[in-house]
Every structure is written in structure tokens, then in C-alpha cells.
Amino acid sequence: MVNGKISETQFVMIITAFLQGSVLALSFNATTKHDTWLAVLAGFILFIPVTLCYASLAKRFAGLNLMQMSEAILGPYWGKGISLMYSWFFLILLALNVRDLGNFYTIQFMPETPLPFFIIVFAAVCAYAVYIGIEVLARLGVFFVAIPFIIIPFTSLLLFKDMSISAFLPIFSAPLKEFIHGTHIITAIPLGETIMMLMFIPSLNSTERITKNALLGLFFGTICLLAVSVRNTAVLGYTEYIWSSPSLQAVRLIDIGNVLTRLDVLIGIGHTFMMFFKCSLLYYCVVLSLAQLLRLKTYTPLILPIGLIAITLSMIMNASTVEREATGDAHLMQASLFSLIFPPVLLLIAKLRNLPDKRNYSEKSN
């Protein structure tokens, strides 16, 4: 049911752009304060083996996506169960991300507009993106990747005079428990969401160099996360962790000769684009996974209802910022389960059961 093919460069772009979209998520770094950049680095290093695991799964089951893999590994019943759980997980991710963007708008830019407006319009645009297919998004991947790569250096340059190295001292002062917590958050949530890449395997041209491509995407994406984290810490110093959007606050401080001021709109634009990309991909994952589960011929009819459910879910999960903090652990553990625990376990079982067997294994989707 998926027609187009994604080239290798496009695959790298997809992963990079996806990770860049997670910059908004860096706002919950209250645990590690000025050592957040270290947590990002640590998270990156810890996540490399996980990425290798994803790639290994992809290589083993060439041409199969996550749903099909789990059915192959665990058999029809357990496999479908796991697939269903993943669909649910992607749905929650979609709802959370859409809600994050909506929150970003209502808090910073247009406080009087009711939240549903942003969520509905945004979800509608993502729905359209899913409708026209993943290949189009992949082709535009380069464009999306370029946006943060322009905005981040530009703002960093303008903020250069406001940065101070001493904001990073003392290095590694956060207590170990906090640091582990912070690293865990980074690994499971921004980085871990790249599990969605396993849904695109069937669309890839070839899975030969997928390990290299996945790692490359991870690398480029993390560089952006690192750059943002470093810039924000250097500029904001002590106050970094009280802001709900540190990037925005840092950029608000730009004041070059009284001419270049109020550049926070750049952050708004950047976030919008990247969250759009990220949400479209997540949306695609939900729709595709459900369609596969139900053995449908095409995933198109599911787009709208799932969008509506996601919108409703966003609104439910959005009672208040405080509630969001309270449920942080839930999301963390859930994300860890799906991104960090399930895939290696699946790989292990696959290795033990020596799958796939070398018999001719055709794609299950007809």
C-alpha cells in the first residue's frame, strides 16, 4: 500500500529533521540545569547501540516494517498485540507533540486564541501531508533540515556577545541521580522517538547501508540538539531552567544596535516547521500501523478519524502545565519501554529463533 521509494539521503534527512523537531522538548531540562549539554552527549552515546539495534532489525527483516517484524518474530497473536501497543504509543506521541506546539503558540505568541484552534489547524495540515504520502515529505526533507541549520547558527552568532563560558561551570555539578534522570529523558524521549524510522523500512530503496544512514541521521540531529542546549545555557545562565521555552527566551535577548531585536519570531517559525515534519511522520506511523494491523488495502480512510482522535487526546492531556509535569514519569517510562526495551528484546528473540528463516519470505501486506 505504500508506493514510493525513499532514497538513502532522504532517509538520513528524515531522521535528522525528526530529531531537530524535538528541540522544543528540550525545555524540560530542569533536572540537569547547566549540565544539560552533557546529558545530551551522554544520551547520544548511550543511544548509539540502540540505533544499531534498530538497524540490525531492519537489516534482518529486509523490507518489513515494525508491525510485520513483530508478527514475524512473536507469532500472529503476540505480534499483533505488540503492534497494537505500538500504534497506541505512536498515537500518544502524536497527541503530545501536537499539544506541545499548540501550547507553544498559546503561551508565547497568541495567548487569547483558544488552544483547539491551533491544534485543529495544525493537525489538519499534518493530515494532508500524510494523505499525499511519505515520499513527498521525504523529498522535502532537505528543506526542513536546512531550516534549523540556518536559524541556530544565525541566532548563536547574534547572541555571541551575551554568552559566557562561566555559565557552564562547575561542570558536572548535578548530583548523579539527577544526571541519570536527565540522560534517561533525553535518550527515551527526543532520541527514542526515532523508533518510528522502523516504520519506513519498506519504503527504502535498500537496507544495505541502513546502519550507516541511521547513525548519520542520529549524529546530525544530535548536533542540533547539542548546539541549542549549549547556546541556551551559555546565554541564559542561571535562569535557563525556569523558562518554558529557553530557546525563545534566549533569542529574545538579541539586541544588535537596537535594530535587530524581537527576533523570537524566528524561533516560532523554526519550531512550526520542524514540529510539522515530526508530527506528520508520527501521524503517518499511527495510520500505517493501524492499517497494517487491520489488514486494510489502503491507509487513506484512517487519516481523518485518527486525526480527530489525536486532537481529542491532545485536549485531554492538556489540562494544565502542572499536570504535564506530574505525568512526566509516565511518559518517560512508556517511551523507554517502546523505544529502549522492546526493540532489543525483539532482536534477541529473533536471533534466538534464528529468524527470518531463509525460506522465501514475502511481504505480508497485499
Place this chain on the structure above:
Amino acid sequence: MKKLRPMLIIIIAFVTLLTLPGCWSAKGLSSLAIVTGIGIDKGASLDQLLLTIQIVKPSQAQVPSSEGGKSRGKAFWNATCAGETMIGAIREVTHLIGKEPFLAHSNVIIFGNDFATTGVKKTLDFFLRNPETQPTALILVASGRAGDILNVESEAEILPVQNIIKIIKGAAAISQFKVITINDFTNNLMSKTTAPIAPLVTITQNGNRQNIYVSGLAVFKKDKLVGALNDMETRGLLWTTGDVKKGLILITSPEDTGNVAFEISKSKSKVTPEIKDGRVIIHIEVRTETNLVEQTSADKIYFPVVALLEERQAEVIRQEIMAAFDKSAELSADIFGFGDIVYKNFPAQWQSLEDHWDEVYPRIDLVLDIKVTMRETGLVTQPVSPEK
């Protein structure tokens, strides 16, 4: 379905046109009261804040295109409102004039003297949370009431607030004071030991006309105003933080017959902490380059004298820094940020020092290492005097 398509597209386009331009939060200029400055004083009762808000009248604020000498009305007016919280007080303005206050241009926040002594933290929260206020707004402390400062009109500028901004930035440019923004102030507040500072503004009377000038640097402890530094002490602080960019150093001439003035062209400072035997020692290193700009005596300036001149300049700097430190020790306020510097370099020892930093701070040993290099002497190389 095919037939419906164009219709559907038109409907969607129409709906999009109506909703997407974001008309919801749009505010027309005439319905806004543009606030350029906010002064906060203590209100009548204990919990009350008295706000003086300077609102611009856009029509009057435009520069007249012709030199007509026609008298303009005042381009602003100060509204006063009271309330228990910042937001309550500001909203009261809407009662007064029926326009909603628009804060995005508020560039100056002035704390009244009385108010500052009771603690300013509670009002800062408003400025941080509100998406309209800019973190680059300047913070000042008035030596009297904030409302009076906002009333001072000047010849040069249409709005008092613009006048204030110009004066502050001007003073900062010749390194007499530091420009403090909301961001800086908040940063200082969030640190456990650093004492926030802000320029202190006073009104001068010159015959009929009033003007304001920056009379010192207000020192806060946590968020309460505790004292002020005068010119000399302020410069001492600026030497240490490396904020001195231009300015004058005045010394007596080598043969004590007059004064010699030097213009600072460049200055760098380095602060290094050291902990020895449980005592905190701060090394302050200042490297300055100056140019000779005026000499009121007829002494000749030749090579061996240069060393003496540089030594005297260094002495001036030393005194300024010591004066600043002594004053801050007297107020027990760590304006230099030494606490933070110790924390950043010796996090382990900091744990034991942190709690009684107030006692440790006055007993810090300062080791000053000041070197002044004299460079140019202007257009003449020797003073005007008949050859002896």
C-alpha cells in the same frame, strides 16, 4: 465527488481565510495604550503597589515635519493605578481610559526607593511570566519616588522614558554605570549569593528645569534595597567585572603642580579565586591602557616619568576597587559575584562556605594586580611652556 471538489476547495479556502490570519488576538493601534515605562512605588497600605505607567499618545509623539515652533501637547501621560499585584494594578488602567495596556514597548522599569527596600521579587515574577514584556528592559532605582522620575520632561526627548534610556546608556558608555536589564537582574537574583545592582536615578533641579541623572548604583541584598555605591565605588566594581570601556583617570602630576588626565582606551580584568587555609582569596588582575588627554601643569612628560604616571593611575584604580569592596562588605552584599566565582571553581569547598557567606565575604582577602600602560599623548608631545 469530482463535481464537489471545486466547491469543497472554495469552502476550505474560505474557512482558512477566516481563521488563519490570527485575527483573534489582533489589537488595533487605537485600542492600545502603549506603555513605555513603569514605575513601582509603595502604595497606601502595606500590600499595595502604586504603579505609574507612562502611556504614549501616538499622535503627539510624532516628530513635526516643519520647524514651526508650534507648541505640542505632551506626548505622553502618566497614569497612576494601585493594586495588590502588578497585573491587578495594570488592569486598572483599562478602567481609567478604556484601552488595554500594551506592554511590549515598556523599556524602563523603575523601582521607587521605598518600594525597593521592601523587596522587589514579587513584582519581577510578573515581568518574567508576561509574554509581552521584554527581558531587555532596563531596571532602575529611583532615589525618591518612581512616579516623579517619570514626570521629568526633557528638552531633547519627547518622552521622559526615552530621555531616561539615553541618559543611562550614555552613562554606561563612559563607564560610570552599568546598564542592568531585567535579564541581568533576574540572573543575579537567581544566584544564591550575588547581590543584584541597578542604577540609581535622581532628579536635579536647574532653575526651572528638571533633569535626571544617574547618581550611583543601588545595591540589593536578595531583593531588598540596602544601599548604594557612589561614583568612585561604582567604577571600582566596573573595573573588576571588566565593564570599563571609556572614562577618565585623574592623577596629580609628577611634580605635584597640577593634574594629569588620562582617557581609558581599553581595560580587561580577570578574577581568580583561591582558597587557602579556609580563607578565601580573590585575585583581581586589571590591565588597562590609557591615553594622556589633558595636563594642567607644565611638567614635562618624558620616559622615566611615565612609570610614575602609570603607578599613580594604578593607585587610583586600586583605591576605587578597594572602596567598592569596602562598601559592599559594609553592606554585606556580594556585588562582585565572588560567591559564584568560588562556586564555579571550587564546588566542593563551596558547600561549607555557602551558608555563612555573609560573614565570609567581608573577610575576603583581595590581591590586586593592576597594571596601567600609557600609550598616546594626543597631538602634542610636550606641554605648552616656554623653554626654560
Place this chain on the structure above:
Amino acid sequence: MDIFLLLLIYTGVALFQVPALIKKSYWRELIAFSSLFTLAFTLNLLQILDVNIPNPLKGIQYIVEDVLHLKY
């Protein structure tokens, strides 16, 4: 008013999708669409009627915190 808007949107969505599905005889898809559609409609309706729908994350939080004690 809100309910009217809700009905409008959902009828629009149905009108948009259903004829296309029926024409192509995508019965399975129609069933899937209808079930999800009904679910979405119910949830949305409950929301508009101010019925408090429990936040799934809260449920997960409960499991994580009280049952598994996996809190930081």
C-alpha cells in the same frame, strides 16, 4: 453552538470519505473507518459536553508510580 460545529465537521468528514469507500467496495476499510470515526465522535462529544475524560497518561502514571515504584 459547539455541538452544531461538531456535527458539521463530522458530517463533513463522513461525506468526504464514505462515498469514496463504498464506490471502491472497500468494506474492510469502511468498517475500520466507521469504528474509529464513532470513537472519535464519542470522545469529542463527551469533551464538548464537559464530561471529564480521564487522561490516559494519568492512568499510566498511576501504574508506574504506585505499582512499579519506578519514580525518580
